[in-house]
Amino acid sequence: MNKPPRKKNPTFGIAVFIVVAVLLVIATLFYNAIKEKREFDSQNPDTQSISSDAASTAAAKPASGAAQ
Template sequence: MNKPPRRKNPTFGIAVFIVVAILLVIATLIYNAIREKHEFDSESPQVPSLASQAAAAANAIKPASGVAQ
């Protein structure tokens, strides 16, 4: 009538360990990439983009509003 004790499945524990290890590696890679991007952005001078240069040139060509023509 007594059931034999249920054996633990070691495969499940190993699978959980592997998944946690992979998630830890991915999180570390993302953290390092973000940190290095911030370091790079703070070290390099800010270069205005081509679009902002074009907008500045267009504004310089336009006459100011209210100027007699």
């Protein structure tokens, strides 16, 4: 009543390899993007983004409906 040994499915192993390879490529892209952004920020500390300029301008102006 012993069951015969199961044959390994090579497709499953290849699918796992492809998924791991794709995740490794995505992780590498994120790592390089973050590293280059930090290098850029360290070389150009005085540059501000447009959104931070707009936020500081909006904070400096009083609201139009506010009592003056």
